[in-house]
Amino acid sequence: MARIKTDNNVSRKEVIVAKAAVLFREKGFKAASMRDLAESVGVEAASLYNHIKSKTELLHELCFGVANRFMQKMEEVEQEKIPAGEKVEKLLRFHINEMVHHYEEVYVSDREWKHLSDPYLSNFQNQRRIYRKRFAAIIETGIRAKEIEPIDAPTAVLIFLHAISGIESWHRSKQKISAEELENNMITILVDGLYPRK
């Protein structure tokens, strides 16, 4: 049964975080002020601090919310008993979908994490590095199984992730093609380089 939220404090905070994502994407973390955010929420700047501790807390929540979703998916895909090439494709499709359906948060997590403060900053960088290594490991497994071309796996991972995070420009320009079409186009271009020629 769907539960309607009655706790105003919780629901209010979620609104603030969501509005912050939009603002941080539009202006960048540093250029977006708490007064901007207050206006977009519809309260005075000081009132925001009844729901959040600081501006950086908003960035933490956004960055780690996204990072955790990606980590969870990685764990899930690693467990599956399918060929490495299919694992790669599943991860790529997940990335594309996250980008299309949770654009603001994913974008902020991808481009604004620099402004995290240091207990969180190193934590986040670590998670990123680990994620990429595990992604590369899947590709390397596929290469050893002669299922994927013998490419440089870490380079391939960087190409894939950055290529997908580039959907932004598209999203902005009023989405001439559907999300599904976009996904299939990207997979065709990215993955076709992976498999051995017949």
Added chain:
Amino acid sequence: MARIKTDNNVSRKEVIVAKAAVLFREKGFKAASMRDLAESVGVEAASLYNHIKSKTELLHELCFGVANRFMQKMEEVEQEKIPAGEKVEKLLRFHINEMVHHYEEVYVSDREWKHLSDPYLSNFQNQRRIYRKRFAAIIETGIRAKEIEPIDAPTAVLIFLHAISGIESWHRSKQKISAEELENNMITILVDGLYPRK
């Protein structure tokens, strides 16, 4: 004959612009202060204004310097009488080389142009859009000539450009592989998806 610069004003400005590129990349345009920049140049903040008009002027110079180089290369490649696939490869290699050898400026131009002020902002966005269209047009020529797979050209351009701008992460992590190796790896991964299977 190589000319040694004696005009201190010009040479001083070049130093400031170069140092600004490093700073804007490290901290982002908004988070980098003129006092930071002054310190890295070795003068007081006020002294910078004898060489530049404003903080945004530094961003203009960086963004348009890079944009002009790319535009010039595009013009050059368009003129050549070679197959479309080779034109694409030439442009990609140029992008990779610019990223490796002029990392700071290219990075700033790519990620911080948002903070340009408006006569320049729309100008820059226009140049970008035009560049991408001309790149896509080359790919479409190749497709019509049955020389390139029938992919969605604008999507391919976005993938290519963003994939290459992702070299950052690599550059940061003390360059385990050489620039040439990196270039060849990237071209293999990116271009192999382009040509028809035998």
Added chain:
DNA sequence: CCTACCGATCGGTAGG
């Protein structure tokens, strides 16, 4: 190129 300093804006707090 420096000292001195400005008005504006920032993130955040006190107190109700």
Added chain:
DNA sequence: CCTACCGATCGGTAGG
């Protein structure tokens, strides 16, 4: 949730 307000920092100027 608001009014009132803080110390810090910002980009930039005046004047020498």
